[in-house]
Amino acid sequence: MKCVYWNIRGLGNDRARAHLRLLVNEIKPDFLCLAEPKIPVERCPSRYFSRIGLHPNVIANRREDGAANLWFLWREGLPEPVVILSSSQHMTLQVKIQGVKSFVSVVHASCLRAVRRDLWCDLASVAGVACPWLVIGDFNAYLYASEKRGPGHFNQGSVEDFTAMVDLASLTPIPSSGKKFTWSNNRRIGNVQAVLDRSFGNDAWWQQFEGCSQRVLVSGYSDHSPILVSCENLPRPPNVPFRFQRFWTKHDDFRSFVKDSWGEPVKGSPLFVVTKKLKRLKGPLRAWARGAFPHIDHEISRTKDHLHSIQKTIEEDGYSDALFDSEVSAKLSYNKAVELQEKLWKEKARDKWVKHSDRRTKYFHLSTKIRRALNAIREIKRDDGVSLKETSSIADYFVSHFESFYKRGTVSSNADLIADIPPPDHCI
Missing domain, CATH: 3.60.10.10 (Endonuclease/exonuclease/phosphatase)
Known part of the structure; x- marks a missing residue:
């Protein structure tokens, strides 16, 4: 439009x-x-x-x-x-x-x-x-x-x-x-x-x-x-970068999972060891998070439907000890999914001034959408003044630009310049 x-x-x-x-x-x-x-x-x-x-x-x-x-x-x-x-x-x-x-x-x-x-x-x-x-x-x-x-x-x-x-x-x-x-x-x-x-x-x-x-x-x-x-619908990039979510640390198995991966030895300098361990942890941690935290929207729908089914059964058949325990468990699962959704959108919105007790998932959702629209690259201008608007053209231009920028250039030696450098014993 x-x-x-x-x-x-x-x-x-x-x-x-x-x-x-x-x-x-x-x-x-x-x-x-x-x-x-x-x-x-x-x-x-x-x-x-x-x-x-x-x-x-x-x-x-x-x-x-x-x-x-x-x-x-x-x-x-x-x-x-x-x-x-x-x-x-x-x-x-x-x-x-x-x-x-x-x-x-x-x-x-x-x-x-x-x-x-x-x-x-x-x-x-x-x-x-x-x-x-x-x-x-x-x-x-x-x-x-x-x-x-x-x-x-x-x-x-x-x-x-x-x-x-x-x-x-x-x-x-x-x-x-x-x-x-x-x-x-x-x-x-x-x-x-x-x-x-x-x-x-x-x-x-x-x-x-x-x-x-x-x-x-x-x-x-x-x-x-x-x-x-x-x-215009912003296309989702195929290579989405890994993003660590802070609420993962609240999971009971998080510390033990990271400890097991971090404990495997790596040889090298301290900086190399830290970099290697972080890179090694990224893949397994992403797979663990997908299993420990399923798709939040789907989880909310599933737990909500389950809670509704139990409450409907209670309404038709009356309370029993088993139904009471099932309703309590279903409420806990549903509230946990809602809290995870709120934490996720709060981190995506990057608004740290909102109190943790406030339930403003809609606000976080809207704030994230506006930030994505503001940060989206819809058009760039090349060195020759030509504007690129297609997503594929913009991506190809960025790749070619940085490939040429970091490409090794031709190195030429200058014997006359080296001859003018005084030997070490003549330096003050």
Whole structure:
């Protein structure tokens, strides 16, 4: 899925349409969101969008004081979106993304803080949806002081309003790449830049589209840069590195297993001995962990079903000593599996400030997905300026780069330089 948002600042001239055509032909988005077209929908010929692969119909919001300031278009062949909520500052639509019912809120916030509060209330009212929700647009506000550069007053109250809405709606910023600032006043003297255009996703969005990312594109026409939100499944690398989990040490057999492996003698220097023993332990320890700690999600499902079966039997036949003991044992097994899952995601999330007594597995899960999306390498640029986007091409380039980097070079001797070195007895 690819969704492009662009505050184009006018679509009534040939230059703007040429830039938009170039952008759509290059990105080929599934959804296109335009802000401030500054013309009625009727003035833009429907065949213009058909020629660039978009549906000729345009969904626009309604404003009492002028033409629509938000247009929503979709790729030809996709189901037509359904408008759920619309105002002068946003549209919320129901769409199908990879066959999943989702919501997309397209935003063009007012420059006035008091008017923006109506937008924050509208977005907060949508926050209760259980399906994936993408919020994208020009918010005319920023979250941090570092998101503005140049002269001008920093409005702390505006930041607090924006932050409160994001927290209330449980939205998480989508990791961004490319340029940092999305807007500039394009002035030589008194130049101001800011992050006004951005995208967010709710918890359900991250659960469904964990490979989501945002990229700020280059703009040669508007003072706003287009932003691209794409959802691609991150391929799991075939050679996953070995990772030691700290909760393994809580197992009763862990110490004896490590002791048996470590006790086998290895000859060599102390550093060589430690390295050799660690390398020798890695394979057996991985196999031991797979047997001692089965797939946690499967183990939770198995123990939960077993507990449910026992409780159902108790409900039908009544309590007995054997059923009581079975229920206690099943509860212990189920709670143990839940605790292992929590420990695993806590280590993956790498959040050490959360208290051990807190049950926040969902938070750990979401934090890990966001970190993976942020650390994913989706594009690299070679020395000759060519960009590589395919996973296989990126992997081949890394391999060839480091092979050439560590390859033994040709060594040439310089007899004249050696002759100029004084003998040891002439050195001071």
